[in-house]
Amino acid sequence: MEQQRLFQILELDGTLRDDSMVINEKLAIEMYKLLVLNRVFDRKLVNMQRKGQIGTYAPFEGQEASQVGSALALSKQDWMFPTYRDHAAMLTFGYEMVKIIWYWMGRIEGCIPPDNRNIMPPYVPIATQIPQAAGAAWASKYKNETACSIAYFGDGATSEGDFHEGLNMASVFKAPVVFFCQNNGYAISVPLSRQTSSETIAQKAIAYNMENVRVDGNDVFAVYVATKNALEAARSGKGPTLIEAVTYRYGAHTTADDPSRYRSIEESESWRPRDPILRLEAYLFKQGMLDKDIQTRIVGEAERLVNDGIKFALTISKPDPTIMFQNVLANKPWNIQEQESNFNSFIERYHHQ
Amino acid sequence: MHRELNLVQALNETLDMLLTDDDKVLLLGQDIGKNGGVFRVTENLYHKFGDERVVDTPLSEAGIVGCGIGLALNGLKPIVEIEFFGFIYPALEQILSHLARLRMRTQGKYEVPLIIRAPYGAGVRAPELHSESIEALLFQSPGLKVVIPSNPYDAKGLLTAASEGSDPVIFLEPMRVYRSMRQPVPQHRYTVPLGKANVMKEGKDITVIAWGAMIGNVVKAAEQLEKTQGISLEIVDLRTLYPFDIETIQESVSKTHRAVIVHEAPLTGGVGAELAAVIQERMFGDLKSPVKRITGFDVPVPQFSIEDYYLPSQDRIVHEIEQMLVSLTR
Numbered sequence: 259m260e261q262q263r264l265f266q267i268l269e270l271d272g273t274l275r276d277d278s279m280v281i282n283e284k285l286a287i288e289m290y291k292l293l294v295l296n297r298v299f300d301r302k303l304v305n306m307q308r309k310g311q312i313g314t315y316a317p318f319e320g321q322e323a324s325q326v327g328s329a330l331a332l333s334k335q336d337w338m339f340p341t342y343r344d345h346a347a348m349l350t351f352g353y354e355m356v357k358i359i360w361y362w363m364g365r366i367e368g369c370i371p372p373d374n375r376n377i378m379p380p381y382v383p384i385a386t387q388i389p390q391a392a393g394a395a396w397a398s399k400y401k402n403e404t405a406c407s408i409a410y411f412g413d414g415a416t417s418e419g420d421f422h423e424g425l426n427m428a429s430v431f432k433a434p435v436v437f438f439c440q441n442n443g444y445a446i447s448v449p450l451s452r453q454t455s456s457e458t459i460a461q462k463a464i465a466y467n468m469e470n471v472r473v474d475g476n477d478v479f480a481v482y483v484a485t486k487n488a489l490e491a492a493r494s495g496k497g498p499t500l501i502e503a504v505t506y507r508y509g510a511h512t513t514a515d516d517p518s519r520y521r522s523i524e525e526s527e528s529w530r531p532r533d534p535i536l537r538l539e540a541y542l543f544k545q546g547m548l549d550k551d552i553q554t555r556i557v558g559e560a561e562r563l564v565n566d567g568i569k570f571a572l573t574i575s576k577p578d579p580t581i582m583f584q585n586v587l588a589n590k591p592w593n594i595q596e597q598e599s600n601f602n603s604f605i606e607r608y609h610h611q
Numbered sequence: 612m613h614r615e616l617n618l619v620q621a622l623n624e625t626l627d628m629l630l631t632d633d634d635k636v637l638l639l640g641q642d643i644g645k646n647g648g649v650f651r652v653t654e655n656l657y658h659k660f661g662d663e664r665v666v667d668t669p670l671s672e673a674g675i676v677g678c679g680i681g682l683a684l685n686g687l688k689p690i691v692e693i694e695f696f697g698f699i700y701p702a703l704e705q706i707l708s709h710l711a712r713l714r715m716r717t718q719g720k721y722e723v724p725l726i727i728r729a730p731y732g733a734g735v736r737a738p739e740l741h742s743e744s745i746e747a748l749l750f751q752s753p754g755l756k757v758v759i760p761s762n763p764y765d766a767k768g769l770l771t772a773a774s775e776g777s778d779p780v781i782f783l784e785p786m787r788v789y790r791s792m793r794q795p796v797p798q799h800r801y802t803v804p805l806g807k808a809n810v811m812k813e814g815k816d817i818t819v820i821a822w823g824a825m826i827g828n829v830v831k832a833a834e835q836l837e838k839t840q841g842i843s844l845e846i847v848d849l850r851t852l853y854p855f856d857i858e859t860i861q862e863s864v865s866k867t868h869r870a871v872i873v874h875e876a877p878l879t880g881g882v883g884a885e886l887a888a889v890i891q892e893r894m895f896g897d898l899k900s901p902v903k904r905i906t907g908f909d910v911p912v913p914q915f916s917i918e919d920y921y922l923p924s925q926d927r928i929v930h931e932i933e934q935m936l937v938s939l940t941r
């Protein structure tokens with residue numbers, strides 16, 4: 259079937275599969291910087307969890323190209339609906355790094371969208387963002403605005419009712435939305451073969467008469483182009499697209515997970531030659547856009563940015579517990595007022611400095 | 612001029628007005644367009660406002676509410692209809708995990724001014740699972756307002772107030788009241804504030820708190836008790852369940868010193884349990900008798916052939932209040 263072809267631009271050795279699909283040098287270098295930055299960020303956050311500086315963390319190493327490539331294709335007015343594993347997408351689109359760290363420190367400050375971008379806080383219940391992204395896109399269309407929405411989710415989400423309800427609604431109402439599935443092979447321990455008997459995730463779109471593309475999720479050029487095309491189609495009134503980005507999560511589901519219980523190290527290592535960063539590096543070296551010096555500088559700059567971000571994140575003052583009483587409703591109802599006031603008296607008596 | 616309208620007509624007129632006054636308002640739901648809704652609450656609105664604003668959706672509760680959340684996040688004021696309250700379950704994850712929490716999660720950066728309307732309650736001989744009164748589920752989910760009008764006048768004012776606010780509102784319409792009464796309803800726009808109860812009948816002996824279709828039964832029971840026993844009931848129509856109007860309850864109970872709560876939902880863990888707890892916590896010394904609950908039983912709402920025995924009827928309310936007073940004089 260046509261939809262099962264894997265769309266690729268970059269070969270594993272960094273040669274272009276199709277010379278017409280060239281990405282300009284400036285963008286290619288920006289992609290590289292972002293891939294490196296996000297890998298450094300991800301590894302350092304795993305490390306922070308080990309040191310007890312943050313709580314449980316969901317690493318994304320291996321999925322950088324899917325997230326960076328798709329997020330770079332967005333326009334600044336678009337709406338992003340990410341999950342808890344989509345920090346590379348969020349960072350790329352303009353979410354502040356420090357807030358992602360705060361999020362994993364259990365701080366509400368980590369959920370607050372930036373001023374100049376519509377980036378939702380991470381969605382935790384699986385697939386629930388999918389109908390919401392369709393709705394936000396529908397609103398853009400209703401208002402005759404050009405904004406699109408993008409919903410991120412994983413292979414496991416495609417078994418949820420909300421996936422099907424969201425895709426169905428979006429396709430019936432031709433909402434300008436891109437459904438971006440990172441098929442990383444596993445939903446915690448459950449492999450794709452147990453998630454679905456469909457040959458591909460992309461083919462699920464056919465049931466909704468929806469455009470779909472299956473892309474090599476470790477090929478940042480291909481992901482970028484596929485997402486750009488889907489967004490253009492959405493903006494021109496052609497409705498939604500389902501993108502299946504085939505990728506792999508090298509690490510654990512979260513820092514509380516032990517992947518050796520459900521898959522071999524050999525399997526995970528077998529994905530390393532398809533690594534998104536190695537592939538782009540090979541291309542950039544071949545094209546003479548990158549040399550060892552520039553590479554060292556880029557890695558050093560990423561380290562510095564992440565270290566600064568972490569350092570700043572850790573300076574956040576102790577949380578004010580009464581923040582939990584705020585913003586539940588537009589105006590604080592009497593019962594919450596009363597509970598807050600009782601809480602304050604209790605704190606004053608028992609925790610007075 | 613005040614025409615007499617029934618609940619369906621009052622709601623239809625309100626939705627018409629909201630659609631007319633603000634082009635950010637749109638309606639979504641199953642069969643609400645061409646068909647005008649299974650109870651005809653949206654009659655003619657499709658023809659007047661078109662398919663873009665009165666939208667027949669797929670049969671997809673989570674999809675409808677999920678899209679409603681997205682529409683509201685992106686600046687619109689959607690009013691969605693769930694065809695029957697008992698069919699809301701697929702949408703509960705959207706409601707509890709997101710609709711109720713997004714203001715808090717984004718610390719007010721995003722608001723979700725979504726209204727979910729649903730026909731509510733038993734007593735109309737509906738098929739199985741069309742008669743649910745699960746308001747306590749939503750009552751216990753901080754971040755939502757839960758509103759249940761008992762009459763056409765309040766319905767128009769409450770729905771208008773809900774639409775003027777920025778909080779998500781669960782708006783439950785007692786099916787039994789839809790066409791059972793008419794009332795003068797002003798043609799102009801007005802609001803009935805959320806969070807304010809209505810003392811719809813003053814009395815001196817017992818405060819009865821109720822909402823929705825139970826108000827009708829309580830009114831009849833009050834007339835009977837007054838006539839036969841000379842007992843005077845004060846009736847508080849709660850109207851907004853969350854956040855409920857503690858001041859009005861306190862004022863009334865401090866006068867009557869006795870409180871009865873009537874609801875059609877099951878007894879255990881119902882909204883009445885919370886009201887009883889709050890009344891005794893605050894007014895223990897004022898009370899002349901324990902707070903009494905007259906409710907549906909702790910069973911699934913039965914098939915309609917016996918639903919009248921499940922619901923607190925006029926007779927059962929009279930009987931329970933008489934029992935309560937007998938046990939006190941013994």
